[in-house]
Amino acid sequence: MIQAPDIGKMILDHTSDSHLIELPFGVEIHLPGPWYIPGTHIDVSLTKHVVYMMFAAVLVFLTIWYAGRQVEKRHREGKGPRGFGAAVEAMVLFVRDDVAIANIGHGGEKFVPLIETLFFFILYCNLLGLLPWGATPTGNLAVTGGLALIAFLVIEIAGFRALGPKGYLKTIVMVPAGMTGVGAVAMAVIMTPVELIGKIVKPFALCLRLFANMTAGHFVILSLLGLIFLFANWFIAAGTVAFVLFMMCLELLVAFLQAYIFALLTSVFIGLMQHEH
Amino acid sequence: MHTLLMLLQEPAADAVKTALNSNALLGAGIGMGLALIGAGLGIGRIGGQAVEAIARQPEASADIRGAMILTAALIEGATLAALVFALLFKLIK
Numbered sequence A: 001m002i003q004a005p006d007i008g009k010m011i012l013d014h015t016s017d018s019h020l021i022e023l024p025f026g027v028e029i030h031l032p033g034p035w036y037i038p039g040t041h042i043d044v045s046l047t048k049h050v051v052y053m054m055f056a057a058v059l060v061f062l063t064i065w066y067a068g069r070q071v072e073k074r075h076r077e078g079k080g081p082r083g084f085g086a087a088v089e090a091m092v093l094f095v096r097d098d099v100a101i102a103n104i105g106h107g108g109e110k111f112v113p114l115i116e117t118l119f120f121f122i123l124y125c126n127l128l129g130l131l132p133w134g135a136t137p138t139g140n141l142a143v144t145g146g147l148a149l150i151a152f153l154v155i156e157i158a159g160f161r162a163l164g165p166k167g168y169l170k171t172i173v174m175v176p177a178g179m180t181g182v183g184a185v186a187m188a189v190i191m192t193p194v195e196l197i198g199k200i201v202k203p204f205a206l207c208l209r210l211f212a213n214m215t216a217g218h219f220v221i222l223s224l225l226g227l228i229f230l231f232a233n234w235f236i237a238a239g240t241v242a243f244v245l246f247m248m249c250l251e252l253l254v255a256f257l258q259a260y261i262f263a264l265l266t267s268v269f270i271g272l273m274q275h276e277h
Numbered sequence B: 001m002h003t004l005l006m007l008l009q010e011p012a013a014d015a016v017k018t019a020l021n022s023n024a025l026l027g028a029g030i031g032m033g034l035a036l037i038g039a040g041l042g043i044g045r046i047g048g049q050a051v052e053a054i055a056r057q058p059e060a061s062a063d064i065r066g067a068m069i070l071t072a073a074l075i076e077g078a079t080l081a082a083l084v085f086a087l088l089f090k091l092i093k
Helices: A007-015 A048-076 A084-104 A108-128 A141-172 A182-231 A234-274 B002-056 B058-091
Strands: A020-022 A028-030
Touching: A007 A182, A020 A048, A048 A084, A048 A108, A084 A108, A084 A234, A108 A141, A108 A234, A141 A182, A141 A234, A182 A234, A182 B058, A234 B058, B002 B058
Parallel strands: none
Antiparallel strands: A020 A028
C-alpha cells in the first residue's frame, strides 16, 4: 500500500529556513547549530537563507563590477558598450533615471547607490530561488523585514535631515493647506494618528508584499509538483509539468517586477519626505 | 461512573479542538476567496482604464504603463497581505 505523500510538509520544508544546505549528488552541508543571543531566543547562526544572501551579495558585486570594467574598457577605446556590459548598463541607467531621480526629484543623486543596491540585491535573491537546489532568501519574513527596516530608517532620517525638526514635525501633525482656527485643530487631531500609523505601515507593506509574492509563487509550484506524487500517473505528470513551466516563467517576471516595485516605492517614499512644500 | 464521565470528556475536548481547527480552515478559505475577488475587480478596472487611456492618447502610453504597473503592485500587496494572514489561520494550532 503506497503511503500518501505529505505535501504540506514538503512545501514547508522547501520554502522555510533550515540548518541544512542540500546540493546536487547527495552532498549535504550541515550548518552550525542555533547560536542564541544570550538571554533571548533570537537565533543568529548561519542558516540556509543567510548563506544564500551572502552568495547573492558576492554575485552582485562580481557581476556588476565585471560589467562595469567591460563598459569602461570599451569606453576608453571610444566605442559603445556591448554584450553583458550593455545589458547591465541599461538596467543601472534605468534605475537611476526613471526610478530614483524621477521620484526623489533634485538631490536624488545621494540616494542612487542605495536604490541601485536594493534593486540588484533583491533581484539576485529572488532569482536564486528559481535555480535547481536554490533557496529564496527574500521568501523569509526576517530578510524582507530587514530590508524594509533599512528603507524605513533611510526615509525617516533623510526626511528629518532635509526638512529640519520643525518641517519633520509638520509631516506628522499634518494640516491641509488653507485651513485656520478650529478647522485646523480638528484636522490635526484626526490626521496625526493617521500619519503616524502611515509611517509604520508603508515599510511594513513593502516587507509583506515582497515576502508574500516570493513565497506564494513557490507554494504554487511546489503544490503542483506535489500533485504528481499524489496521483502517480503519467498523463497528469505531463500536464502538470507543462503548467509548472508556465508558472516558472511567471515567477521570473514576478522576480524582476517585485525588485522594481520595492526600489520604486522606496524612492517614492524618500521623495515624499524630501519635498514637503 | 467517574471514569466513564472522564472518558466521555476526552472525545468532547478533542471534538472541540477539531471543530476549532476546521472552523479556522473554513475561515481561511473564505477569506482567501474574498481577497481574490477584491484583487481581481481592482486590477481588472486598472487594466481596462489604462488600455482606454492609451487608446485615447497613444503618445502618453509609457507614463500610463508605468502608473498601471505601480497601482497594480500596490493592490497586489494588499491582497497578498490578506493571503498571508489566511495562512496564519491555518498554521495557528
